[in-house]
Amino acid sequence: xxxxxxxxxxxxxxxxxxxxxxxxxxxxxxxxxxxxxxxxxxxxxxxxxxxxxxxxxxxxxxxxxxxxxxxxxxxxxxxxxxxxxxxxxxxxxxxxxxxxxxxxxxxxxxxxxxxxxxxxxxxxxxxxxxxxxxxxxxxxxxxxxxxxxxxxxxxxxxxxxxxxxxxxxxxxxxxxxxxxxxxxxxxxxxxxxxxxxxxxxxxxxxxxxxxxxxxxxxxxxxxxxxxxxxxxxxxxxxxxxxxxxxxxxxxxxxxxxxxxxxxxxxxxxxxxxxxxxxxxxxxxxxxxxxxxxxx
Amino acid sequence: xxxxxxxxxxxxxxxxxxxxxxxxxxxxxxxxxxxxxxxxxxxxxxxxxxxxxxxxxxxxxxxxxxxxxxxxxxxxxxxxxxxxxxxxxxxxxxxxxxxxxxxxxxxxxxxxxxxxxxxxxxxxxxxxxxxxxxxxxxxxxxxxxxxxxxxxxxxxxxxxxxxxxxxxxxxxxxxxxxxxxxxxxxxxxxxxxxxxxxxxxxxxxxxxxxxxxxxxxxxxxxxxxxxxxxxxxxxxxxxxxxxxxxxxxxxxxxxxxxxxxxxxxxxxxxxxxxxxxxxxxxxxxxxxxxxxxxxxxxxxxxxxxxxxxxxxxxxxxxxxxxxxxxxxxxxxxxxxxxxxxxxxxxxxxxxxxxxxxxxxxxxxxxxx
Numbered sequence: 001x002x003x004x005x006x007x008x009x010x011x012x013x014x015x016x017x018x019x020x021x022x023x024x025x026x027x028x029x030x031x032x033x034x035x036x037x038x039x040x041x042x043x044x045x046x047x048x049x050x051x052x053x054x055x056x057x058x059x060x061x062x063x064x065x066x067x068x069x070x071x072x073x074x075x076x077x078x079x080x081x082x083x084x085x086x087x088x089x090x091x092x093x094x095x096x097x098x099x100x101x102x103x104x105x106x107x108x109x110x111x112x113x114x115x116x117x118x119x120x121x122x123x124x125x126x127x128x129x130x131x132x133x134x135x136x137x138x139x140x141x142x143x144x145x146x147x148x149x150x151x152x153x154x155x156x157x158x159x160x161x162x163x164x165x166x167x168x169x170x171x172x173x174x175x176x177x178x179x180x181x182x183x184x185x186x187x188x189x190x191x192x193x194x195x196x197x198x199x200x201x202x203x204x205x206x207x208x209x210x211x212x213x214x215x216x217x218x219x220x221x222x223x224x225x226x227x228x229x230x231x232x233x234x235x236x237x238x239x240x241x242x243x244x245x246x247x248x249x250x251x252x253x254x255x256x257x258x259x260x261x262x263x264x265x266x267x268x269x270x271x272x273x274x275x276x277x278x279x280x281x282x283x284x285x286x287x288x289x290x291x292x293x294x295x
Numbered sequence: 296x297x298x299x300x301x302x303x304x305x306x307x308x309x310x311x312x313x314x315x316x317x318x319x320x321x322x323x324x325x326x327x328x329x330x331x332x333x334x335x336x337x338x339x340x341x342x343x344x345x346x347x348x349x350x351x352x353x354x355x356x357x358x359x360x361x362x363x364x365x366x367x368x369x370x371x372x373x374x375x376x377x378x379x380x381x382x383x384x385x386x387x388x389x390x391x392x393x394x395x396x397x398x399x400x401x402x403x404x405x406x407x408x409x410x411x412x413x414x415x416x417x418x419x420x421x422x423x424x425x426x427x428x429x430x431x432x433x434x435x436x437x438x439x440x441x442x443x444x445x446x447x448x449x450x451x452x453x454x455x456x457x458x459x460x461x462x463x464x465x466x467x468x469x470x471x472x473x474x475x476x477x478x479x480x481x482x483x484x485x486x487x488x489x490x491x492x493x494x495x496x497x498x499x500x501x502x503x504x505x506x507x508x509x510x511x512x513x514x515x516x517x518x519x520x521x522x523x524x525x526x527x528x529x530x531x532x533x534x535x536x537x538x539x540x541x542x543x544x545x546x547x548x549x550x551x552x553x554x555x556x557x558x559x560x561x562x563x564x565x566x567x568x569x570x571x572x573x574x575x576x577x578x579x580x581x582x583x584x585x586x587x588x589x590x591x592x593x594x595x596x597x598x599x600x601x602x603x604x605x606x607x608x609x610x611x612x613x614x615x616x617x618x619x620x621x622x623x624x625x626x627x628x629x630x631x632x633x634x635x636x637x638x639x640x641x642x643x644x645x646x647x648x649x650x651x652x653x654x655x656x657x658x659x660x661x662x663x
Contacts, residue, residue: 038423087626099625105618112611269438272431283420
């Protein structure tokens, strides 16, 4: 019985943490859908956004800090689109991927030059004491974070379905040549996609920052999001969400039941083990398009 | 006038030479003279801090360039292959007393075996999917090394190597270590040069340019993709073992993390994808780069009358500029530093010879 409660507890924790993985993965999907760019810099953007907020917070207060950071993230988006990705349009996907790697280095370096390398705490005023339902402990913070993540996903879905820009984004994702010939401005759409990814990074950065503190390790969260994408399918929003939840639960259960047997640290590689299984048996992921090339 | 003189490149023997052009030969001699004669005048700081790591990372970058630059298969697992080589090496030499040259081969072979497993998915998946598979390998390999008790490397444990003897010679001074690394690097470079201009190299490049077409032409994907991964890992393994025997003197997991893999990828982008020379230029660049930044920043601060530059700021400036350089090279010079050399040497060669050859400079714009 205790085992069962423990398992339920772990599963719920896993689901809640998984929703935060989804949030990071969502940033990847946004850019990938709009421009087929696999953005390794998403983690660095998360760090950049979170550091900007906690750095500006003591100077100008919380809300102005948030507003300034949003402006900064839009600036990063425009910079990335104009300076880095426009010259590389039509290049091989791997070359563009390496460019995002360069962008990641640039963002990490500049954020830490401006705000320093010391870790910051971030208090969003969310109570940390757990609530207990039927003997199961649930972290209130994780619950709120999951709620915010869910809300963001809902907003994004509405944005994609109901607004003109969202429609443009979907059109570009579908076939950017056709979209362009219909009068959609590719460059603007790409800049919007990057800006949206920046905002998602900001949300993820604040939630993760409140959970683990704001410091360099944050940009490593992106590495957790890569397996999420493989599991969910690289161009699918629902995939990012389900993938994130699967990774979260797999990590929690793996650490809870297997980790104690072999000395812990299972959660560091669990995501990749699951992703490898998917790569072997279902490489396009749960919701991805089945267009993977084979040779 | 002989026909061969009019068409210098048409002689098979000349075409197949290791260094086909006169300027390459001259350059090679110059490099060898500098590499052999300069180090005794450098202090331990330069040898230990710049020259030895540069040589060892060149070996590993060369391996990565084979799989990524020549065969067009991206890998973010080179650091983990180095770890496999390092721990295989330290166990083979330290625990079983196998002679160093044999130990190096065993370390390379072990890494190659792991490389074959990691490379196996490349037969089914490519591009970003393969990238995630190699990334998974990077994490899982390091994790396994830390968890298998027989290896004896806990998460923060380093394994020291016993004093290094090669054929009775005790290698412990920085200068000796440097020459040891130079020998290994030279051997592996000649091997790579020969490999890349042979049938194997052409098969890799065919796969990189158009794998479906290559397959139709009869290039075996199974053989050449696995071979690329295995040879790449072999180089990584030997480089990892050299870290232990010729540089640090110990193997620790932390040294071979993802950062190293990414740094190696940056090296070959800056140096030149698909170029043996580029692997070296990239490694040299990355080795000298922090020193240049440090000197530049100290001067800027001294002129502007500011405080002393903090180590953290330096590290971050380095980080920032490294990223900017990767982007810069990808956009402006996708064939990297080696292409600059080819352009320069091509024009010099044209002036040297009475009959300018036109086909010496690679013209391909996008490396992949």
